[in-house]
Amino acid sequence: MKNIPQAFKLTIVSIFCVSIYACDNKIEEVTGTTKQHDDAGIQTIKNMQSAYQGEKTATAKYLAFSKKAEAEGYHNIALLYNAVSGAENIHAGNHQLVIEDAGAKVSFVKPKYTVKTTKENLTNDIKGEAFEATTRYPDFLKTAEMADNQIALLSLSYAMKTEQKHKFFFEQILGDINSNTLKSLPSKYYVCPACGNTYTKAPKHCDFSFTDRDKFIVFE
Template sequence: MNAMTQDNLRSAFGGESMAHMRYRIWGEKAEKEGFPTVARLFKCTADAEEVHATLHFEALRDINGDFPVTSMAGFGLTNTSENLQGAIDGETFEFTQMYPAYIAVAEMQGEKSAVRAMKYAIEAEKVHAELFTKAKEAVDGGKDLEVKTMLLCPICGYISLTGEEDNCPLCNAKKELFISY
């Protein structure tokens, strides 16, 4: 694999790994503040980021060794409204800046497995940003998010809050594979 795409995939792996961890921590905080469904959304999205991190790690499977990895990451642990804003900002950075740049390089270099892993991720991040925006509107209105269904596609990281899809709208995986939160 070309060096620039390798570097970008490692950076994306670092960003996804830190997002996974941050959402688990922010989920605990939402639980403590009395927003159990927002907590559930954070934990479901944490697992979606694990799907992305794993896709990137697998695309890099043949390149062994230790590397310095630089990634953007959000920090801070104040309250759930601010944590949701941090999540929206992080997802938006990923789908408007990071992944478009990395995908352009991977396409230019003809790195098909990298393109595939990152195209799954970019589409899922758009959905994550929408769902966190809904969650923030609820929390800023003093309420928990009001949804019953919460389903994760374990192939691409898509999240459904309706369950109305037949197959995954992003990767076409069968709905029977979806994991309920």
């Protein structure tokens, strides 16, 4: 696994529970025929390409949404969008490493998205993050597990868990807009450089990757 940055590489040693299924401190044995295993391996890299494109698009989209929020006077919402954009870019980087570790190259990405009002953007973002966290990434994880691709499992798991948190943040902010309580929004966010996990208060170690908080990226 050469060329994998230290922040991501170090977390591979804690790979014992990155599967979406419960495990007893060991990687589950892959079942099925050799052909099924090989087919799953090929499909996993295709899935990683799709996930990479999605995360690169999200990176650009959330930056654009940040500018829109700032233009509408929502500074703290713009701040969250900046942090989430940074997290999505970390996911894209992790996915890219998995692809390159398999001997492939990432596809060119030309982000396509539509910027609406901040309230409309948040509404659509909640749906998008929910799809990522409950459908897309779980499906990709199942295939990666069949392929026994452990670094793919790690990268996909990090992204899936983080998207769940992003959905929560967006839901919370949309609720604040609707109730006119935006002054209660956080003025600082922390992003783990290894997994993209996003916080309003930094724990001693990242909940997902166990990265020390002094390595977190701060958005304020």
